[in-house]
Amino acid sequence: MKNPEAQQDVSVSQGIRMMFYMMKPNETSFRTLEDVPNYVQKATPFFISLMLLELLVSWIHKGKPPGHLDDALTSVSAGVLSRLPSLFFKSIELTSYIYIWENYRLFSLPWDSPWTWYLTFLGVDFGYYWFHRMAHEVNIMWAAHQTHHSSEGYNLSTALRQSVFQIHTSGIFYSPLALFIPPSVYAVHLQFNLLYQFWIHTKVINNLGPLKLILNTPSHHRVHHGRNRYCIDKNCAGTLIIWDRLFGTFEAENEKVVYGLTHPINTFEPFKFHYLVYIWTTFWATPGFFNKFSVIFKGPGWGPGKPRLGLSEEIPEVTGKEVPFSSAASQLLRIYTVVQFALMLSFYEETFADKAVLSQVTLLLRVCFIILTLTSIGFLLDQRSKAAVVETFRCLAFLTLCRFGHLKPFIPSLAFASEVKFFHERHLSSSQHYQPDSKVLIDDL
Secondary structure, eight states, X not given: OXXXXXXXXXXXXXXXXXXXXXXXXXXXXXXXXXXXXXXXHHTHHHHHHHHHHHHHXXXXXXXXOSSOHHHHHHHHHHHHHHHGGGGTSXXXXXXXXXXXXXXXXXXXXXXXXXXXXXXXXHHHHHHHHHHHHHXXXXXXXXXXXXXXXXXXXXXXXXXXXXXXXXXXXXXXXXXXXXXXXXXXXHHHXXXXXXXXXXXXXXXSOOOOGGGGGTBOOHHHHHHHTBOSGGGTTOXXXXXXXXXXXXXTOOOOOOSOOOBSOSSOOOOXXXXXXXXXXXXHHHHHHXXXXXXXXXXXXXXXXXXTTSOXXXXXXXXXXXXXXXXXXOOOOOHHHHHHHHHHHHHXXXXXXXXXXXXXXXXXXXXXHHHHHXXXXXXXXXXXXXXXXXXXXXXXXXXXXXXXXXXXXXXXXXXXXXXXXXXXXXXXXXXXXXXXXXXXXXXXXXXXX
């Protein structure tokens, strides 16, 4: 990057403020896109700190954690998967925006003007509202977004449960800004809008008073994640709740919210394409071209003869006594999965930190190992019959990648053992080239 500041870590003060969209224009305005820091990546320690704080507050006030471990692992797994493509490709949200800016912009607002900064704040948030709303009202978009709603819990880890496919449609709703907003300003607010939505995924914060009239709050967003009938497709805001109030999608929190999908999927596997399969089978089973078109582009609840978004009375009622799906794995197996997950996160963070110096082959192998690890953990938590086979294969893959230098063991003894094995194999191979009679080594290495 051209600007050295873009490579520096944000201060604690900046880190806290960026999580709540409280950064100032004069400290977050950049001339070029290359100068814009990766705020989302730099937010990792603040994600962890806030989750630990939520855990502490929940223990103090309720005597229990804010959620279940298996559900939290699945949420973070989805977040990990959603970021893996960025190791190989630039964000389509940015590349499409840059293309429009370079070829079709009408005029250019000054990148260092506070007015441009605040206008972009409103523009990005407005675009996010319509993207988010359409992600609930257009079936094919819901197929990607439903990943975020699949958790039956509601805590800060839920915010990380993102879809790897969702980003491919969101850029459409921001594209009008590219006609006059510089990409560097857009890139800043795209990240801040996402970061703001992290802290509202919690049950430990109740009423925020008059702020709830303007801002999206934990109470408003709890409604959005509910599967109660009164919660469906409500409160689609990112930062400002005023969009929901203006366009008729606002709903206040009243009765107890039950979280998750209206039809729970009951699995901890990170890869679950059940809804795409459902759309595919429904598409072919539905007669008529226009009906088939509607299966894809109307609401998830639509069917022939029904309104665009379906019938609310067909949404399963909740009793408030629903028990979230949980793993039947033993305590020892849960501990094992947590240890393996922590090791995977270390490799994951190291891979992003060393991205510039790693070969494409090493990057690909690491990504495959991360995906395999997350799949194996999901199998173990689900108690799948093939879990032991998949985990054995994963362990062998780990040793192989370490042996050839694509992964670095965090325990030195593992690296030493690998080297001993390497030299032992080489010694055995060399000894086969000795002539038993002459004892002369054939130097063909």
